Amino acid sequence: MELKREITNLPELVNKLKKKDKELFNRFYSVKLSVGRLKVTPEMETFVKSKFKSIKKTENQKIVCINNKLTWEGNLFNELRSMRPKPKVKFKLSELDNKENCLFCNIEKQTPLDIFGRIKGKHCITASNIAKCDKFHGLIIFNEHNPLKLKKAWLKDYFETAEKWFDRTDNSNKKMINNFLIWNCLWRSSASIIHGHMQITASETKYQKIIRLEEIYDKYKKKYKSDYFLDLFKIHKNLGLGEKIGKSMVLYYLTPIKEKEIVVLSKEKRFPEISDLIYNLIKNYFRIGVQSFNVSLTKIKEYWMLRLVDRGSLENRNSDIGVMELYANSVVAYDPFRLVKEIKL
Ligand SMILES: [Zn+2]
Incomplete structure (x- = not known):
């Protein structure tokens, strides 16, 4: 019988790899499968x-612990975690079209501008962030209010x-070695304003x-x-x-x-060149029910590194991140082997 491609079978899937590939996997990761029992x-x-769904599965829960020994990233996978009852708030998606009192619908008057002014795109305009995280901290405010319309x-x-x-900040100060793009989409991801930005x-x-x-x-x-x-990609491939x-x-x-994280590493010269790929990933996210997400994009060595993660339903009242994610290992329910099947690029 063919071995099912799922995270609980990871130790066996690794065992089936060629010797060299197995060695490479083991250089990066340690994996431990355990069963949590209850009555x-x-x-x-x-x-x-x-x-x-199943009493047997609940009484015998397969938990997979994966640790990256080089980066100290670590996870505990258990699909049952996503089935837990959660406190909910009532919410309708149509509320995202409500523009009443939206500051970002009145950008020129209600948002500050950077010392070098605003940059106007065809579908967006920049503003300066009123409460800065860093020396330069700007906003790309979308012309479209609803952040789920893309x-x-x-x-x-x-x-x-x-x-x-980024070019403009660099021109005004040559020491800018840190360029970082953040996209928090809706409140689950910590965005404080609904309007897409x-x-x-x-x-320095x-x-x-x-x-x-x-x-x-x-x-x-x-x-x-x-x-x-390259080796990290090879292992995944x-x-x-x-x-x-x-x-x-x-x-x-x-x-x-956290849930459904996808990492893109790209050697494109300019990051706008990977925008179609990112668009496809986000459209796939929407198709599988993601409503709120974080995107980070920055350059690491010769690579553009993009990270994309689901932050849960807009109806959820509890945070998806707790002590485990902050100080221990990330607890994740969604199997990456399921994710790869769902995303069609
Ligand atoms: Zn708005």
């Missing part, structure tokens, strides 16, 4: 069946406008998580005479979790920070 009371049976040409324009903004920061100091990754990349090159990102699209590598990540 369901007779009074709980109906509830357990309706929520978790077109290919619009996204390309947002990125091209962001690129112009991205954020862009530029400063790189962020710690970027520095750390660059150090890992350098150390890896020195020790193994190989490219960390060997398991059916990596896809090459043009000059970009798409990874259905083995150690996602």
Whole structure:
């Protein structure tokens, strides 16, 4: 019988790889499969069946722990986590079209501008962030209010406008070594304003998580005479979790920070050149029910690195991130082997 491609079978899937590929996987990752057991009371049976589908699966929960030994990223996968009952708030998607009192629908009057002024795209305009995270902190404010409405040409324009903004900050201060693009879409992802927008920061100091990754990349090159990102992609590809699209590598990540994380590593010269790929990924996200997400985009060594993660239903009242994600291992329900099947590029 063919081995099912799912995260609980990861140890066996790795075992089936060629010796060299197995060694490469083991250089990066440690995997531990365990079973968490419990006993369901007779009074709980109906509830357990309706929520978790199977009493047997609930009484014997397969948990996969995956740790990246080089980056210290770590996960605990258990699909049952997504089936837990959650506190909900009532919400209708049509509320996202309500423009009443929207500051970003009145950009020129209600948002500050950067010291070098505003940059106008065809489908967006820049503003300065009123409460800054960093030396330069701007906004790409979309002409479209509803953040879940997106077109290919619009996204390309947002990125091209962001690129112009980075150039402008660089012209006014040559020491800008840190360019970082942030897209928090809706409140689950920490966006404080509904109207569609991205954020862009530029400063003299790189962020710690970027520095750390660059150090890992350098150390890896020195020790193994190989490219960390290429090898990371190779591991994902060997398991059916990596896809090459043009000059970009798409990874259905083995150690996602949270649900459905996808990492793109691209050697395109300019980041707006990967906007069609990003558009396709986000459209796929929408198709599989994602409503709120985070996107980060920055340059690490020779690569543009984009990370995309689902932040859960807009009806959820509880945060998707707790002590485990902040201080331990990320707890994730969505299987990357399922994700790769769902996303059609
Ligand atoms: Zn608006």
